[in-house]
Amino acid sequence: MMQQAVSAVSGEPLLTVDDLVVEYPVGQKIVHAVSGVSLQIARGETLGLVGESGCGKSTLGRAVLQLRRPTAGRVLFDGHDLTTMHGDALRKMRRRVQLIFQDPIASLNPRRKIGDIVAEPLVIAGVKDPEKRKQLVEEVLSAVGLDPAIVVGRLPHEFSGGQCQRICIARALILNPEFIVCDEPVSALDVSIRAQILNLLEEMKGRFGLTLLFIAHDLAVVKAVSDRVAVMYLGRLCEVGPSEQLFARPAHPYTALLIEAIPVPDPDIRPTESVPVGEPPSPIAPPSGCRFRTRCPRADARCSAEVPELRAVAPGQFAACHHPLI
């Protein structure tokens, strides 16, 4: 039921995540990083994933790509279950899916030249002809707005954060993937450079026919690029819906809180102070029932007793809340 709820995608889903669970053992305890997340992404769609630090966004992204094997659940990519794939089969599949990280500078090997960094996926994929590799590297660097003649021989520290992110994007695109997980690709960047990179991602998406899972904690950034948005809190999905609709009429109290927290560049709008003080509880011992209840202004007895399931609140919009706002 939940599956059907979250799909609501037009067209065939390229990616289906089904009841995914990821746990990290720490000592005797268990970190419940992702606890039963289901979602679908249609071919050509961008799904934004938002939530506070530590809520499990990166874990979910990495588990989708099998960089971290999930504890339970399935990940279907183009009909193939990645969670049961190993060895060569998985390696082949990995060419079709890529990852872009938050910290562009740290994700580039400081001792390797840009040309080699961008060519690396080709080497791993077994493209043996150096001329062919050189040509592909030049093409993809030009595509992301860098001049290959100037950049290939240089080292990462010679580039700014924004340029390093362009290089990371080039590296992710070089195998012509179908699907990219963008894990906070602009969080470390300045406002002006952020806009350049967001525009670049949009352009590349059109040009390479990509499907994106776009992770961020900034709702305005997510809205700028996403067709639909999924909101996550402490390992679970709170709400999923078409971007415009979700922002105009959030159903989950946590979504409303996130929207309120966005700084608005208008001095007439005094920031509200209604944002509840406090931070998310520990994922080692998440609250019973609704995980948001310790910070939720609407919480009641039912919220601590019963886990809310995702339910339709409007066409295409689903919220996991006993007392939704709409």
Place this chain on the structure above:
Amino acid sequence: MTDNVLLSVEDVVVDLPTPRGNLRAVDRVNLTLGAGQTLGVVGESGCGKTMLSRAILQLLPKKAKLSGRVRFDGEDLLRLPAEKLRQLRGRSLAVVFQDPMTSLNPVLTIGTQLIETLQEHLELDDAAATRRSVELLAAVGIPAPEQRLAQYPHQLSGGMRQRVAIAIALSCEPKLLIADEPTTALDVTIQAQILDLLAREQRRRHMAMIIITHDLGVVAGRTDEVAVMYAGRVVERAPTAALFKKMRMPYTEALLAALPRLDAAPHTPLPAISGRPPDPTRPLQGCSFAPRCRYAVARCRTEKPALEAAETSAHQFACFHPIEIREGAGA
């Protein structure tokens, strides 16, 4: 804005020697701040915000060369002996950095750090300093403050650490708090909480504050005045309401336009500012923004516009073709 000037920065220049040559990080900056007022300093990474705040605090790198004047609370900071400066910094002039670990000591408990700061500047015995520490932690929204005293910084989340750094900064009731990108490393919800916390404490203590950020959205509802910096210089300066009502400097306008807006439809291309700021070791002859400015004309490339006042003396900008005048001329 007020006769009661707490801080005045006059013609401050910070030069840093680098292997590529001299780097002018701050270029003839003038600012004043009244007691209890809040100033926002906005600009992109590398524009000199941190060096400016370090110049005010007299905490520049050793090799840096500073000229100009910084007057704070009646004292000329550039002439103050080191010992007096140190006292001033803990006491009436406090700072919160982007990364709270810059100001927290990783091997000391939160309690030790708070109590030491309090005892260094105020004459408090152990019991009183402990009591005060608990009050401060509670005031900055830390749950179970008594228990936190025994914890180390690494045992707290980023947001909690920033709260502790704020508690330490506030501990001696400073007259001026400089917050250098206090929330850039934090999540939006935590960011809003920390900014609210700073605003509340600022009002309560009638403390002056400088908020440094790269996000115009952060200063909009929270400051009395804004100074926009570009390539080491202040390029526009105005009361906050006036600035948002009528931006004159093309750079300020571009900075605002580049922010993703919640009221825009998804997939609307963002009006990004193309290119990057100039290499600070290779200063441009004309307006530093000229290579990225869509209104630039020949004069912009050869002559540097001075920061001048428009119709009201409070609103200054450094541009030959400020936004409204250009439109009025029908160019």
